[in-house]
Amino acid sequence: MRQTIILILLTGLSALTVNTGAPHTARRPNALFIAVDDLRPDLGCYGHPQALTPNIDRLAARGVRFDRAYCQYPVCNPSRTSLLTGLRPDHTGALDNHTNFRAKLPDVVTLPQLFRQRGYFAASLGKIFHRGLTMEDQRVEMDDRLSWDEARYFKATALGNQGEGRNLTGGRLEWCRWLAAEGDDEDQPDGQIAQAAIKLLEQRGNQPFFLALGFHKPHDPFNAPKKYFDLYPLDKLKLPPDTTDRSLEPPAALPGGAFREAFARFTDQERREFMRAYYAGVSFTDAQVGKVLDALDRLKLADSTIIVFFGDHGYHLGERGWWNKNTLFELSARVPLIVAAPGMKARGKSSARLVELVDIYPTLAELAGLPAPARLDGRSFVPLLNAPHSAWKRAVFTQVQRGKTAGRSVRTERWRYTEWRDERGAVVGAELYDHRADASEWKNLANDARHATVRRKLAALLPKAAAVTGK
Numbered sequence: 001m002r003q004t005i006i007l008i009l010l011t012g013l014s015a016l017t018v019n020t021g022a023p024h025t026a027r028r029p030n031a032l033f034i035a036v037d038d039l040r041p042d043l044g045c046y047g048h049p050q051a052l053t054p055n056i057d058r059l060a061a062r063g064v065r066f067d068r069a070y071c072q073y074p075v076c077n078p079s080r081t082s083l084l085t086g087l088r089p090d091h092t093g094a095l096d097n098h099t100n101f102r103a104k105l106p107d108v109v110t111l112p113q114l115f116r117q118r119g120y121f122a123a124s125l126g127k128i129f130h131r132g133l134t135m136e137d138q139r140v141e142m143d144d145r146l147s148w149d150e151a152r153y154f155k156a157t158a159l160g161n162q163g164e165g166r167n168l169t170g171g172r173l174e175w176c177r178w179l180a181a182e183g184d185d186e187d188q189p190d191g192q193i194a195q196a197a198i199k200l201l202e203q204r205g206n207q208p209f210f211l212a213l214g215f216h217k218p219h220d221p222f223n224a225p226k227k228y229f230d231l232y233p234l235d236k237l238k239l240p241p242d243t244t245d246r247s248l249e250p251p252a253a254l255p256g257g258a259f260r261e262a263f264a265r266f267t268d269q270e271r272r273e274f275m276r277a278y279y280a281g282v283s284f285t286d287a288q289v290g291k292v293l294d295a296l297d298r299l300k301l302a303d304s305t306i307i308v309f310f311g312d313h314g315y316h317l318g319e320r321g322w323w324n325k326n327t328l329f330e331l332s333a334r335v336p337l338i339v340a341a342p343g344m345k346a347r348g349k350s351s352a353r354l355v356e357l358v359d360i361y362p363t364l365a366e367l368a369g370l371p372a373p374a375r376l377d378g379r380s381f382v383p384l385l386n387a388p389h390s391a392w393k394r395a396v397f398t399q400v401q402r403g404k405t406a407g408r409s410v411r412t413e414r415w416r417y418t419e420w421r422d423e424r425g426a427v428v429g430a431e432l433y434d435h436r437a438d439a440s441e442w443k444n445l446a447n448d449a450r451h452a453t454v455r456r457k458l459a460a461l462l463p464k465a466a467a468v469t470g471k
């Protein structure tokens with residue numbers, strides 16, 4: 001009888017974690033934090049017709065899939081720094097891949113650090129904070145020792161660096177290469193991450209854990225075991241529609257230089273190879289996620305573990321002639337985001353409300369019942385895990401810096417408005433897209449007189465966003 005009562009009490013407390021934050025006396029949920037590098041929402045669960053992602057799809061069936069989730073900066077380090085500190089890029093000062101946020105914010109408490117301070121075992125496997133251009137890059141300047149009890153990085157084996165492949169630009173762009181590698185998953189860093197994660201879960205002690213897995217694929221260079229390339233026959237891949245007429249696009253909208261020149265030389269064969277290599281990376285990472293989910297189930301941890309899964313920013317696969325990130329178009333700003341948490345009500349549902357990666361910090365803190373720092377720029381979206389259609393944010397924000405030109409973009413449920421300003425603050429370009437009629441952002445309406453009022457209203461949101469972020 002006594003046992004029965006205790007069980008009911010625990011169940012009650014577990015349900016409370018979603019609504020009010022868990023009391024510290026309750027069993028605290030673990031957190032599994034899965035970051036995927038450069039992953040756009042080309043996943044089966046997002047309705048993509050070609051990507052094969054059965055494991056991420058089954059994660060979506062356990063959680064809420066966010067259909068309008070946006071990064072704050074579509075480049076690795078600024079995006080990750082923002083979401084891991086809970087601050088927008090203007091606050092972190094990290095607007096490139098070389099700035100460590102501790103220079104400006106030595107005392108900021110990062111998300112894993114918060115868990116660590118509250119008695120969690122915090123581990124990072126792979127790329128969570130930004131770390132050089134490849135997984136083999138051993139520079140440590142971006143690492144953050146305060147955040148982790150354990151941080152590990154992985155390298156491909158000699159076998160994993162062999163196989164069939166080539167550079168798609170004749171060597172002009174060093175990163176733009178693929179390799180259908182020999183060996184198996186564990187010959188690649190991402191396979192080793194899954195292996196290490198499972199070992200860590202099996203050997204965990206009584207401490208609750210914050211386990212962060214930073215999968216590197218589908219980031220370039222596009223190396224993955226050959227079997228994942230074989231999932232995507234070249235002749236079956238659909239190329240993006242021709243985008244040669246971009247006359248309404250401001251010059252700053254795409255980064256220029258060597259990248260564009262090299263992409264302009266791509267043949268259809270090379271475009272298909274690029275797509276195959278990207279999707280091979282997506283399916284490779286999907287398989288690693290599956291192994292970790294299986295281990296959670298086997299170890300009976302699934303019901304006591306919060307899972308957050310996301311891409312650090314989006315990616316263009318040839319749309320607008322661009323094969324990369326670092327734009328303020330929907331393709332680069334929008335990310336996949338799936339959250340599954342103990343006690344949540346909306347399992348297997350999707351939410352079309354606007355959320356941002358900067359919201360992950362307060363969301364995870366609330367789910368674990370941890371007191372969030374006073375200064376966070378995001379808002380916990382825990383209510384959407386129970387009622388995914390509730391009224392929510394009116395607008396979300398993404399920014400980039402191109403030399404002295406600053407781009408800021410605001411997204412509402414219907415519109416995207418982007419402004420480019422020079423160092424004197426003068427507007428040097430503007431873009432307005434109506435997502436109700438033009439989800440691919442083909443037609444820039446910024447200078448269309450019929451939409452002047454909409455433009456003015458959206459432009460007014462940008463200074464407000466800047467004020468929130470300290471400028």
Ligand SMILES: [Ca+2]
Pocket residue numbers: 037038075076219312313
């Ligand atoms: Ca990235």
